[in-house]
Amino acid sequence: MRDVQFKKFLSPASIYFWIFAVFLYFPIFLLVILSFNDSALLRFPLKGFTLDWYKTVLRSHELVGALQNSVVVGVVSSVVSGVLGTMAAIGIVRFRFPGRNLFLAISALPLVIPAIVIGVALLILFRSILDVDLSLWTLGLSHVVINIPIVMLIVASRLAGMDANLEEAAMDLGASYWTAQLRVTLPIVFPALIAAFLTAFTTSFDEYAMSVFVVGTKPTLPVYMYSMLRFPRKIPVVVTMASIILVASIALIFLAEQLRRAGQNSTSKVR
Amino acid sequence: MERNSRIFALMTPPVVFLAVLFVLPLAIMALFTFRGGSFGLDTSQPWTLEHYQKFIANTTFLRVFWRSIVLSFEVSTLCILLAYPIAYYLSFHAGPKRITLLTMILVPAWISYLLRVLSWKIILGGTGFAASFLMWLGLVEKGVPILIYSPAATVITLVYVWVPFIALPIFAAIERIDPSLLEASADLGGNQSATFLRVTLPLSLPGIIAGFLFVFIPTVGEYVTPMLVGGPKGVMFGNMIWGQFMRALNWPMGSLMSLVMFVAVLLPIIIVARFVRLSDLAGV
Amino acid sequence: MPSTVVSLSNVTKIFPGFRGAEPVLAVNDVSLNIMAGEFFTLLGPSGCGKTTTLRLIAGFETPSEGELLIQGEPTLGVPPNKRPVNTVFQNYALFPHLDVGQNVGFGLAMRKVPKDQRQGHVRKVLELVQLSGMEDRKTSQLSGGQQQRVALARALINEPTVLLLDEPLGALDLKLRKAMQLELKHLQEQVGITFIYVTHDQEEALTMSDRIGLMNEGHLLQVDEPVSIYEYPQTRFTADFIGETNFLSGKIAARDGPQFQVEVAGWKVEAIGTQGTVGDAVTIAIRPEKLSLVATGTVDGVTSKKARGLLGQIQEEVYIGTDTRYVVRLSSEEELVIRVQNVGSHSGRAFSSGEKVQVVWDANDARVLTA
Numbered sequence: 004m005r006d007v008q009f010k011k012f013l014s015p016a017s018i019y020f021w022i023f024a025v026f027l028y029f030p031i032f033l034l035v036i037l038s039f040n041d042s043a044l045l046r047f048p049l050k051g052f053t054l055d056w057y058k059t060v061l062r063s064h065e066l067v068g069a070l071q072n073s074v075v076v077g078v079v080s081s082v083v084s085g086v087l088g089t090m091a092a093i094g095i096v097r098f099r100f101p102g103r104n105l106f107l108a109i110s111a112l113p114l115v116i117p118a119i120v121i122g123v124a125l126l127i128l129f130r131s132i133l134d135v136d137l138s139l140w141t142l143g144l145s146h147v148v149i150n151i152p153i154v155m156l157i158v159a160s161r162l163a164g165m166d167a168n169l170e171e172a173a174m175d176l177g178a179s180y181w182t183a184q185l186r187v188t189l190p191i192v193f194p195a196l197i198a199a200f201l202t203a204f205t206t207s208f209d210e211y212a213m214s215v216f217v218v219g220t221k222p223t224l225p226v227y228m229y230s231m232l233r234f235p236r237k238i239p240v241v242v243t244m245a246s247i248i249l250v251a252s253i254a255l256i257f258l259a260e261q262l263r264r265a266g267q268n269s270t271s272k273v274r
Numbered sequence: 275m276e277r278n279s280r281i282f283a284l285m286t287p288p289v290v291f292l293a294v295l296f297v298l299p300l301a302i303m304a305l306f307t308f309r310g311g312s313f314g315l316d317t318s319q320p321w322t323l324e325h326y327q328k329f330i331a332n333t334t335f336l337r338v339f340w341r342s343i344v345l346s347f348e349v350s351t352l353c354i355l356l357a358y359p360i361a362y363y364l365s366f367h368a369g370p371k372r373i374t375l376l377t378m379i380l381v382p383a384w385i386s387y388l389l390r391v392l393s394w395k396i397i398l399g400g401t402g403f404a405a406s407f408l409m410w411l412g413l414v415e416k417g418v419p420i421l422i423y424s425p426a427a428t429v430i431t432l433v434y435v436w437v438p439f440i441a442l443p444i445f446a447a448i449e450r451i452d453p454s455l456l457e458a459s460a461d462l463g464g465n466q467s468a469t470f471l472r473v474t475l476p477l478s479l480p481g482i483i484a485g486f487l488f489v490f491i492p493t494v495g496e497y498v499t500p501m502l503v504g505g506p507k508g509v510m511f512g513n514m515i516w517g518q519f520m521r522a523l524n525w526p527m528g529s530l531m532s533l534v535m536f537v538a539v540l541l542p543i544i545i546v547a548r549f550v551r552l553s554d555l556a557g558v
Numbered sequence: 559m560p561s562t563v564v565s566l567s568n569v570t571k572i573f574p575g576f577r578g579a580e581p582v583l584a585v586n587d588v589s590l591n592i593m594a595g596e597f598f599t600l601l602g603p604s605g606c607g608k609t610t611t612l613r614l615i616a617g618f619e620t621p622s623e624g625e626l627l628i629q630g631e632p633t634l635g636v637p638p639n640k641r642p643v644n645t646v647f648q649n650y651a652l653f654p655h656l657d658v659g660q661n662v663g664f665g666l667a668m669r670k671v672p673k674d675q676r677q678g679h680v681r682k683v684l685e686l687v688q689l690s691g692m693e694d695r696k697t698s699q700l701s702g703g704q705q706q707r708v709a710l711a712r713a714l715i716n717e718p719t720v721l722l723l724d725e726p727l728g729a730l731d732l733k734l735r736k737a738m739q740l741e742l743k744h745l746q747e748q749v750g751i752t753f754i755y756v757t758h759d760q761e762e763a764l765t766m767s768d769r770i771g772l773m774n775e776g777h778l779l780q781v782d783e784p785v786s787i788y789e790y791p792q793t794r795f796t797a798d799f800i801g802e803t804n805f806l807s808g809k810i811a812a813r814d815g816p817q818f819q820v821e822v823a824g825w826k827v828e829a830i831g832t833q834g835t836v837g838d839a840v841t842i843a844i845r846p847e848k849l850s851l852v853a854t855g856t857v858d859g860v861t862s863k864k865a866r867g868l869l870g871q872i873q874e875e876v877y878i879g880t881d882t883r884y885v886v887r888l889s890s891e892e893e894l895v896i897r898v899q900n901v902g903s904h905s906g907r908a909f910s911s912g913e914k915v916q917v918v919w920d921a922n923d924a925r926v927l928t929a
Contacts, residue, residue, distance in 0.1 A: 016363040020375070023360055027382050027438060030393035037396070087288040094284035098277070106285070108547070110292060115487075116539055117495020119512050123519065123532045124299035127306060131525070148296050151288060171618055172651035174638045176716065177668030180280055190655045209386040212498055216519065225388050232392070232502070242396070245389040252385045260377060276637060 031249055038243040056243040066244065069227035073208050076139055076223060080146035081203035087147070088154025088203075089196065093184065095155070096162045097170075114152045121148065122216035129217060137219035145217045146210060150203040157202060161195035162188075194262045201259040205252060224248075300536070306529040325530045335514065339534065342511035345425060346493035349432045350486045353440045356433065357485065361444035362474075376445060383438035388498070394431040395502050423505025431499050440485035447481020448474065487546060491539045511535060562630075563752050564592040564615060564720055569624035571610055584610040586776035587624070592720075592754060597746050599755040601763040602773035603799065608756045611773070612722050615754065616645050629719060639668070644713035645722045649729070650705045652697040658684075658708055659693030665716040683715040686745070703734050710742075714749065723755045727762070739765050760800045764788065772796055794927050797843040804849070804894045806842045810834050810926075818926050823890035825868055831926025841927045846897040848923035851884060851909055852916045867916035870894065875911050884909065886917055 039052050060066060091110065095103060113121060122145065129141050169191070173183035189196070211225040218226055228244060231237040310322040329335055360379065364372045382390070451474060459469040497512030504510065511531065518528030571585040585607045592598045600608035613619045614626060617638035626633045628641060644665070653661050660667075662683060663676045671679070677693075684690050687707040697705060706726055713721055723742075727735045743766045746753045757763055763770050764784045771781045772795075780792050791797035794805065808822035816830045820842055829842045852867060873893065874885040877900075884896045894917055898908065909915060 014367065016359060016367050019359050020363045020368075023356070024378065027379065027434075030390065030397060030434070031382060031385065033397065034389065034393050087291055090284045091288035094281055094288075098281050098284075100281050100285075106289065109297065110288070113296060115491055115543060116536060117492050117512065119495045119497060119515055120300075120303075120532050120536050120539075121296070123515065123528060124303040125295070126519065127303050127525065127529065128295070128299040131306075132302060144295055148292070151292065166649065166651060168647050168649060168651040169653060171638070172645070172647060172653070173664070174618075175616060175643075175645045176665035176712065177639045179637070179639055180276070182668070187653055187655075191653075205384060209388065211388050212495075215516075225386070229388065229498075232395075238396075241392065245386070245392060249385055249389060253381055256381055256384045 034242050034249065035246040037239070038246040040239070056239050057247075059240050060243050060247070063240070066224075066227065066240075069222050069224045072139055072221050073224040076143050076146060077204045077207040080143045080150060080207050081200050083143075084147040084150035084154050084203050085196065085200050088151045088199065089158050089189075089192075091151065092155045092158040092162055093188070096159050097167065110152050110155060112152075113149045118149070118210070118212035119216075121145065122213035125213075126216040137217055139219065139221055139223075141217045141219065142214055142223065145213055146207040149210070149213065150206055153202055153206060154199040157199040158192060158195050161192045165191055194265055197262050198259045201255055201262075205255060209252075303529045304533055306526050307533055309526050311526065325526050328527065329530055329534070335531070338509060338514055339511045339531075339538075341425075342494055342496075343538070345429065345510065346490050346496075349429055349436065349493050350490040352429070352433045353437045353489050354444075354482055354486055357437050357440040358444055358482070360441050361448055361478075361481075364441075364445055365448040376441065379438050379441050387435060390435055391431055391499050391502055394427070394434060398427050398430075398503060423503065423508065425504065425508040427503040427505070428496075428500050428508045428510070431503050432493055432496065435499070436489045436493070440489060443484040443488065444478060444481040447478040447484075451477045483546065487542055490542070494539055495535055560593040560595060562591045563594040563628070564590075564754070565627045566590045566611075566614075567625045567627075569611075569614065569621045569626055571607075571614060571619060572622045583776050585614065585621075588773075588776075588778045589624075590771060590778060590781065592752060594719075594752055595750055596768040597743065597753045597755065597766055599757060599763040599767040599770045600773060601757060601760060601770050601799075603758055605775075606773040607776040608758075608773050609724055612645075612724055612754065612756050615720070616643055616722055617641050642719040643722060644716050644718040644720075645724065646706075646709045646713050646726045648724045648726065650709040650726075652705055652708055652712075654697055656697075657693065658689070658695045658697060658700070661697060661708055662693075662712045662715055664712060679715055680711075683711045686714065686749075687711045702730055703738065706730065706738065710745075714751070718751065720752045720754060723753060725757050727757075735762075742766065764800070772799065774799070790925065791843060792928055794841055794843070797925070797927065802846055802895065803843045804846060806844070806892060806894075808840060808842060810836050810838045810840055812836060817921065820926065823868055823888045823892065827868065827924070828921035829924035829926050830922055831928070833928045834926055842924050843927055844894075844919055844924045846883070846895040847881075847899075849894065849896040849917055849919050851886070851896055851898065852918055853909075854914050854916055867918035868894075869914070869916055872909055872911050872913050872915060875909065882908070886915060888917075 038056055039054070091106075094100075095107060125141070125145050125148075126137075129135050129137060135141065165188070169187050170180075170183045173187045174180060178186060208223075209225060210223075211229060214223060214226060215229075222230070224244075228241050231241050307325055308321045308323065310320055310324060364376055364379075368375050455473055455477070456469055459473045464472065495512050496510055497516050500508050500510045500513050501516075504513075512535075515528055515531045515535070518524050518531060522528075567589050569585055569588045570583070573582040573584055575581045588607075588611060600611060602608045610619060614621055615628070617633065617636060617640075620634070628643065633641065653664065656664070659677070659680050663671075663680045666676045666679060680693060681690070684692060687710050689704060689707050689711065692700075692704070692708075697708065700708065706729075709726070726742075727738050730738060739762055742753075742755075755763075755766065764787075767784055769781060769783055770787050772779045772787065774795050780787060780796050782790070787796065788800055791800065791803070797803040797805070806822045806827075808820040808827075810818055811821045811826055812819040813834065813836055816832065818829050818831050818834065819826050820829055820840060821827075822842065827842070829844075831840075834840055851872075854869065868888055870886040870888040872884055873887050874883075876883045879900075881897045881899050884898065886894045886896060888894065896917060
């Protein structure tokens with residue numbers, strides 16, 4: 004038995020898998036390791052171990068400011084897209100109406116078309132048509148656009164797996180339609196709501212390609228970090244910042260996954 | 275009646291939002307392409323086709339556009355080739371741990387895109403990691419940039435970024451294959467490779483196509499990665515659009531290029547949508 | 559004098575077809591009066607419209623035509639949460655994010671009954687369905703039978719005027735189902751609420767109901783007490799759906815009020831009915847247990863009290879423990895199924911395959927069908 008398992012472990016497919024996994028994680032680990040490297044240059048062999056870069060990061064006002072902006076934009080745009088996306092998800096899953104498929108198609112587009120196209124289109128809207136200054140507000144709106152489909156997909160999937168009778172049962176017992184949504188539907192899809200929020204937040208936090216066009220004078224973190232890449236001396240700071248973000252992202256992703264799975268298992272259709 | 279008021283209440287805010295902040299801007303962008311002048315909404319300018327003419331006449335634009343399509347195609351194909359064995363392994367050989375292993379592969383996919391591109395910039399750079407490593411080993415001379423600032427660097431980096439994303443749809447497609455079909459193939463005399471070529475591969479095709487498009491479409495619009503690692507030889511169409519808006523300040527031309535990219539990307543989507551109903555993909 | 563608690567007048571429900579599909583006529587011109595305090599069952603095969611009718615009463619669907627009154631009040635525009643009606647769903651629809659106590663008390667919470675009062679009511683109604691003490695359990699921890707009782711409790715606690723039950727016992731195994739049938743019947747008698755019950759199981763309907771409404775393809779075919787529906791089916795469908803029936807085709811030879819003489823397979827046999835004139839082609843329905851077999855030669859068709867029998871040959875003989883089931887082929891090629899109880903001396907082996915016999919019955923047991 005052990006023989007077979009060992010053979011399986013050494014099968015070409017298995018070896019390929021593990022090489023692939025290493026290849027996938029290596030650059031990430033590299034960044035983390037380099038953040039501790041005592042040198043302004045990122046080269047091999049590594050110099051001594053240092054926490055200096057971390058200190059620089061924490062002391063940089065600009066960087067902290069950019070981080071703050073990213074967090075605020077992330078939270079607000081995730082909440083707004085969460086609400087809009089959930090409303091659309093309920094409408095799409097529970098009702099049939101003319102234009103439903105058209106809406107599905109259009110609302111899925113932001114996910115599929117290149118970010119640059121959306122960025123360009125919104126830039127034109129804001130500056131040429133509406134003549135508003137670019138700011139974190141315009142940025143936030145653009146993030147809501149790309150996050151609505153993400154939220155819709157996550158929530159709709161959970162909603163479709165939920166027993167439609169439950170809403171009827173609530174109404175049968177005296178709840179109005181909206182009370183039934185609040186007291187029954189939303190609590191049941193709650194794990195999906197959290198997962199959607201976290202996913203939207205991560206997407207917003209990391210967004211660069213589209214953001215560059217509609218961000219104003221106050222940068223978000225990716226915008227700020229990118230601007231620093233032009234200065235070779237600043238690269239280690241960027242690397243360090245990157246390491247912090249990487250570790251935090253991994254933690255958030257695991258959290259979102261756990262919540263999504265927990266929701267899937269406990270409240271699926273009876274029978 | 276009640277039902278209609280509920281639909282209205284639920285759908286109006288998202289519909290209005292997307293109409294104003296998504297559909298409308300795209301429509302305006304399309305209209306922009308017909309405005310003369312360079313700076314944008316200059317209403318004194320007449321409607322004109324001059325930008326279209328300039329675009330078609332500009333061989334550089336066209337060449338870069340075509341090259342971007344080809345490069346995206348290369349990246350997508352490489353991703354499929356690299357990811358398929360992973361999905362296959364997970365589905366057929368990984369046993370009960372498959373979901374955990376799949377998640378392990380997917381986690382890097384969700385980490386900041388910018389940072390992953392950055393990591394390759396560091397690895398591939400002139401005084402970067404790979405170069406200094408090879409120097410340390412004594413294999414190369416000082417200061418030879420390995421691949422950086424070239425289309426190859428762009429391809430490698432983008433493949434790295436997208437390959438984990440593709441593993442999921444292919445895995446899902448393979449998982450959905452009815453195992454009794456594979457048994458039937460063996461029962462009818464097919465060996466491993468025959469079963470693979472004639473049963474597994476064709477049936478996993480939807481996953482392959484989905485994965486392919488999932489990479490192809492955003493890659494056509496890429497400009498960040500080429501900016502970081504592509505160098506002058508690795509300029510892509512997205513970079514040119516960026517240039518029109520940030521440097522040349524020729525918004526109508528930039529809009530036109532953006533529109534061209536939009537249409538180019540929409541075509542495969544429409545073709546696929548003919549064969550697959552969107553609601554099925556979304557699972558609702 | 560029992561009053562009408564639910565009344566349907568010419569109610570029709572049409573579902574529009576989507577994406578080119580035909581519209582569905584789910585309920586077709588149904589008129590029905592349900593009395594206060596009765597156990598009324600809507601019976602019929604899948605797709606006959608019984609569940610749709612139930613949902614119309616509950617308020618989840620609106621009639622396309624016709625009028626639906628509850629306690630004399632029109633229901634048009636009245637949403638489910640405002641009707642004095644509660645539903646027990648087929649799959650129970652228990653709220654997974656609430657425990658048993660919160661599920662049962664949900665209706666009271668909707669009416670803003672304060673918590674301590676709610677808990678008292680919950681305790682009482684759980685006692686009624688024999689689930690005392692289960693308030694804190696999670697619904698996923700309960701067995702099918704227990705979940706069903708929670709669904710029942712959740713509906714009953716609101717003291718509705720009418721309780722609607724949509725095939726609530728479908729998911730239970732046979733033994734449990736039979737036990738629950740009796741329990742539900744007793745519960746209804748105890749509580750006195752009008753029950754409107756939907757099922758496709760005719761035995762269940764016969765066991766529990768005060769009256770049965772038989773539906774097929776959207777039409778309401780017959781409304782009667784179980785005995786009447788069984789003994790006096792009005793249509794071929796009714797006779798066939800409820801229990802087992804033999805059908806014979808023939809022509810009316812004579813009629814004297816309710817008594818008919820019908821020519822079947824060359825013989826004249828007797829039956830009773832309500833409609834028909836001499837010369838009409840009709841169908842006679844007789845239940846297998848009402849038929850008897852007599853060896854040829856022992857009965858003088860003219861002088862015996864029983865109706866003249868039909869001559870036939872036994873094709874099949876199956877021993878089923880309590881009965882023996884015979885299939886007899888007549889000269890007209892039609893086949894009759896006869897059930898003979900295994901009693902007395904001819905337990906099981908009275909007749910054998912291939913034997914020629916006479917099939918006889920009491921005239922009052924054969925029905926002339928109108929449709």
